[in-house]
Amino acid sequence: MLADPQEASGMYGLIVKITVVPGKRDEMIGILKESAAAMPRCLSYVVAKDSADENAIWVTEVWDSLGSHDASLALPAVKNAMPRAKGLVSNFERIAVTTPVWGAGLPSAAAH
Amino acid sequence: MLADPQEASGMYGLIVKITVVPGKRDEMIGILKESAAAMPRCLSYVVAKDSADENAIWVTEVWDSLGSHDASLALPAVKNAMPRAKGLVSNFERIAVTTPVWGAGLPSAAAH
Numbered sequence: 001m002l003a004d005p006q007e008a009s010g011m012y013g014l015i016v017k018i019t020v021v022p023g024k025r026d027e028m029i030g031i032l033k034e035s036a037a038a039m040p041r042c043l044s045y046v047v048a049k050d051s052a053d054e055n056a057i058w059v060t061e062v063w064d065s066l067g068s069h070d071a072s073l074a075l076p077a078v079k080n081a082m083p084r085a086k087g088l089v090s091n092f093e094r095i096a097v098t099t100p101v102w103g104a105g106l107p108s109a110a111a112h
Numbered sequence: 113m114l115a116d117p118q119e120a121s122g123m124y125g126l127i128v129k130i131t132v133v134p135g136k137r138d139e140m141i142g143i144l145k146e147s148a149a150a151m152p153r154c155l156s157y158v159v160a161k162d163s164a165d166e167n168a169i170w171v172t173e174v175w176d177s178l179g180s181h182d183a184s185l186a187l188p189a190v191k192n193a194m195p196r197a198k199g200l201v202s203n204f205e206r207i208a209v210t211t212p213v214w215g216a217g218l219p220s221a222a223a224h
Contacts, residue, residue, distance in 0.1 A: 013160045015127060015170060017208075033214050044156060044217035046174055048125045048210035058127060058210050060172045062158055062217075095207070096129075098160035098170050102145050105156035105174075105217065 011043065012066040013098035016059040017050075019091040025055060028088045032059065035081035041068035043106050055090075062100045123155065124178040125210035129162075130169040131203040137167060140200045144171065147193035153180035155218050167202075174212045 020028045029047055036045050043062040050056035063069040072078055100106070132140045141159055148157050155174040162168035175181040184190055212218070 013158070013170070015172065029213055036216055039216065042216060044158065044215065046125070046156065046172070046212050046215035046218065048174075048208075048212040051209040051211055056208075058125070058208055060127065060158070062160075096160075096168075096170050097163040099163055100158050100160040101141055103156065103158035104148055104151065104154060106158065 010065050011100040012063045012069050013096075013100040014059070014061040014069070014094065015096040015098065016061070017091075017093045017095050018057045018059065018089055019053075019093075020055050020057065020088050021090050022055055024088040025049065025057060028057060028085060031081050031085050031088070032057070035075075035078045037077065039072045039075065039078075041065070042072065043100075044103065062103065062106060122177050123212040124175045124181050125208075125212045126171070126173040126181070126206065127208040127210065128171040128173070129203075129205045129207050130171065130201055131165075131205075132167050132169065132200050133202050134167055136200040137161065137169060140169060140197060143193050143197050143200070144169070147187075147190045149189065151184045151187065151190075153177070154184065155212075156215065174215065174218060 018028065032047050036042070039045065041064045043064055044060070046060045048058045048060070050058060061069070130140065144159050148154070151157065153176045155176055156172070158172045160170045162170060173181070
């Protein structure tokens with residue numbers, strides 16, 4: 001199979017599971033929303049509550065490249081969120097690092 | 113924190129890890145693309161290669177409701193894909209069932 005244009009563009013994906021201190025999930029989701037409100041070259045960033053564990057949050061991310069992800073860590077909104085999040089998080093697990101190859105709902109590579 | 117409109121809409125999310133028979137990942141990704149090309153009320157469906165395991169695929173899905181997800185299983189494209197996929201898959205893990213609450217790149221609830 002030939003690589004499609006999205007694959008050729010070298011997208012970068014992350015699947016992260018965040019476990020919070022009991023009772024702090026909504027507060028943590030609020031911090032994630034603020035920090036992720038304006039992230040250049042982020043193609044998708046979904047924050048979701050685990051349906052079985054009331055203290056777990058899943059974050060699934062698609063970036064146009066690894067470099068765009070790494071650059072986001074220097075954004076003021078992201079840097080400001082980190083110390084606020086620190087006291088709420090009991091465990092942070094990078095479940096998978098991926099190369100997204102196709103996505104319904106993702107902008108096409110031609111749009112970049 | 114008050115629920116935002118997306119949360120109120122009752123979105124449904126899935127994070128699935130598919131492990132394929134060695135050498136069959138690209139073929140399996142092709143089948144997933146075909147089966148997911150036209151799924152009504154699917155807000156996001158990303159297929160990604162695991163960067164560390166050459167036989168693993170991650171599928172992350174966001175639906176406007178559980179009912180829309182369930183209805184997709186009856187679509188001809190999905191039903192046709194299942195027997196073709198069967199011989200390629202060595203393990204299918206539903207890693208998480210979620211309630212997405214916010215997503216950059218997701219259409220707003222108002223669009224539905």
